[in-house]
Amino acid sequence: MNAWDTFERRALRETVTSFTEKELVPHLSAWEDTGEVPREVHKKAADAGLVGVAFPEHVGGQGGDLIDGSIVSEAMLEAGGSTGLIAALFTHGIALPHIVASGNADLIDRYVRPTLAGEMIGALGVTEPGGGSDVANIRTRAVRDGDDFVVNGAKTFITSGVRADFVTTAVRTGGDGYGGISLLVVDKGTPGFTVARPLRKMGWHCSDTAELSFDDVRVPAANIVGEVDGGFVLIMQQFVSERLSLAVQAYSTAQRALDLAVAYAGERETFGKPLIARQVIRHKLVDMHRRTSAARALTRQAVERAVVSLPHSLALAGGAPSSTETVLDAVMAKNQSVEACEWVVSEAVQIFGGAGYMRESEIDRHYRDARILGIGGGATEVLNDLAAKLLGY
Numbered sequence: 001m002n003a004w005d006t007f008e009r010r011a012l013r014e015t016v017t018s019f020t021e022k023e024l025v026p027h028l029s030a031w032e033d034t035g036e037v038p039r040e041v042h043k044k045a046a047d048a049g050l051v052g053v054a055f056p057e058h059v060g061g062q063g064g065d066l067i068d069g070s071i072v073s074e075a076m077l078e079a080g081g082s083t084g085l086i087a088a089l090f091t092h093g094i095a096l097p098h099i100v101a102s103g104n105a106d107l108i109d110r111y112v113r114p115t116l117a118g119e120m121i122g123a124l125g126v127t128e129p130g131g132g133s134d135v136a137n138i139r140t141r142a143v144r145d146g147d148d149f150v151v152n153g154a155k156t157f158i159t160s161g162v163r164a165d166f167v168t169t170a171v172r173t174g175g176d177g178y179g180g181i182s183l184l185v186v187d188k189g190t191p192g193f194t195v196a197r198p199l200r201k202m203g204w205h206c207s208d209t210a211e212l213s214f215d216d217v218r219v220p221a222a223n224i225v226g227e228v229d230g231g232f233v234l235i236m237q238q239f240v241s242e243r244l245s246l247a248v249q250a251y252s253t254a255q256r257a258l259d260l261a262v263a264y265a266g267e268r269e270t271f272g273k274p275l276i277a278r279q280v281i282r283h284k285l286v287d288m289h290r291r292t293s294a295a296r297a298l299t300r301q302a303v304e305r306a307v308v309s310l311p312h313s314l315a316l317a318g319g320a321p322s323s324t325e326t327v328l329d330a331v332m333a334k335n336q337s338v339e340a341c342e343w344v345v346s347e348a349v350q351i352f353g354g355a356g357y358m359r360e361s362e363i364d365r366h367y368r369d370a371r372i373l374g375i376g377g378g379a380t381e382v383l384n385d386l387a388a389k390l391l392g393y
Contacts, residue, residue: 003067003304004067004070004071004300009067009068009071012053012064012068012071012072012075013071013074013075015048015049015050016050016071016072016075016076016079017075017078017079019044019045019048019050020075020076020079020080020081021079021080023041023044023045023048024041024076024080024081024085025079025080025081028080028081028082028085028206029360031085031088031205031206032084032205032206032365033205034206035198035205035206035208036088036162036163036206036207036208037085037088037089037206037207039121039163041089042089042118042119042121043117043118043119044118045089045118046116046117046118046119047118049062050072051089051090051092051115051116051117051118052116053068053069053072054066054068054069054072054093055096055100055112055116056100059100059108059112059113059116060112060113060116060117061116065307066241066244066303066306066307067303067304067307069093069245070244070245070248070300070303072090073086073245073248073249073252074248074252074255077249077252077253077255077256078252078255078256078259080256080362082204082206082253082365082366082369083204083249083253083366083369083370083372083373084203084204084205084206084207084365084369085206085207086249087159087160087204087207088159088160088204088206088207088208091121091122091123091124091159091160091164092115092116092121092122093241093242093245094124094159094238094242095115095122095123095124095160095164095166095167095168096111096112096115096116096122096168097238097241098168098183098225098226098231098234098235098238099111099112099168099185099225100112101226101234101237102225102226102234104225104226106222107185107223107225111166111185120165120166121160121163121164121165122160122164122165122166122167122168123158123159123160123161123164123166123167123168124158124159124167124168125140125155125158125161125167125168125169125170125186125212126138126155126169126170126235127155127156127157127158128140128153128154128155128156129154129156129211135170135178135181135232135235135236136177136178136181136232137176137177138153138170138171138172138181139153139172140152140153140154140155140169140170140171140172140214141153141171141172141173142171142172142173142182142184142219143173144173144221145218147220147221147222148218148219148220148221149171149173149184149218149219149220149221149223149224150216150217150218150219151169151171151184151186151192151193151214151216151217151218151219152214152215152216152217153171153214154196154211154212154213154214155167155169155211155212155214156199156210156211156212157199157209157211158209158210158211158212159207159208159209160207160208160209161195161198161208161209161210161211161212162195162198162208162209162210163208164188165187165188166185166186166187166188167185167186167188167212168183168184168185168225169183169184169185169186169214170182170183170231170235171183171184171231173228173229174228174229178232179229179232180229181229181231181232181235182224182225182226182227182228182229182230182231183224183225183226183231183234183235184219184223184224184225185219185223185225186214186217186219186223187219190217190218190219191217191218192214192215192216192217192218193212193213193214193215193217194212194213194215195210195211195212195213196210196211196212196213197210197211198210198211199211201372202368202371202372203365203368203369203370203371203372204368204369204372205365205368239327239330239377239378240306240326240327240330241306241330242377243330243331243333243334243377243378243383244299244302244303244306244330244333244334245377246334246337246338246373246376246377247295247299247302247330247333247334247336247337247338248299248303248337249373250295250334250337250338250340250341250370250373251292251295251296251299251337251340251341253341253344253345253366253369253370253373254288254291254292254295254337254340254341254344254345255292255296256366257288257341257344257345257348257363257366258285258288258289258292258344258348260348260352260362260363261284261285261288261347261348261351261352261363262276262285264351264352264355265281265285265351275351281351284347284350284351285351287347288343288344288347288348291339291340291343291344292340292344294336294340295333295336295337295339295340295341296337298332298333298336298337299333299336299337301329301333302329302330302332302333303333305325305326305329306326306329306330309323309325309326324390327386327390328387328390328391331378331383331386331387331390332387334377334378334383335374335380335383335384335387337373338370338373338374338380339374339380341370341373342370342371342373342374345363345366345367345370346367348363348366348367349363349364349367
């Protein structure tokens, strides 16, 4: 038994697997076609104890840590879910942590508790049409006017932006650079705040993605998260858990693709023999297993070290500074897992052949969904450059 295989975590894994097989997988193709996950699914997941699993109990969560959150992702993907489904159902994992870290009781009561209860949907608005990873140079501006901030600007590629009841939004409240950025919670329905358009994507079809527009949107100053001009630090602190989460999703997708490929190779016959009887196929499967196992080992080690270095209530919430080692761990784990995932899903499609190219094939979904993992949470190239700096190269 290890930290990932305690009695409680076995029970959690079984709960997630059962919920995924009964409540999610039968409907996933339909949600892919409609482009969103129904709101009532959030309530069902919350009632099953999944939505708040890695959030502190004092804000309405189940009190688990990054390992518990990782187990939810592992089990959901290995039971036939998808990273797009996780993005849609667990967007609060990037929308709420900054609010939790702020300790603002009013914001926690208005946004965190209802979201963890499955009654609200939140989104995080950072990326803008003019830039992605360059967070320090966002242009959406919030100007103080009495008891309000007046917001003008635009955001794009916002996960759950169509369905979200609120958006934790990065805005410029001060001068240029990272020192002038704040986080402000903007409610859906506020005059001037609109979903400019839903975005069509290569993958993650069941996860709605939006372009948002802010035109003289008046937001109460009470909706500021943390300190004015202190938003950049909150955003950066959250990146550790976000990158580790994406790394877990990547190796778990690779594992699912490997499992599907092994099953198909055992069933599919060519020239009188099953595919798995061919040495070239067996060698492919071994390489797929090796890369997946290496990615899992590196990522789980990084998760365990993050849990030790940051209290569980802060590791998810980004409420404590991340050490250089923790940041490097997350960067290396994400890039290693993404690389493994992209290679493994591609090889799985090759093993499936024409059947893997069909939209009704599960492996097709994983192939398309995998491509975003090396972009979101910090592009692979950006993270490699960050790793070089952290290593002193």
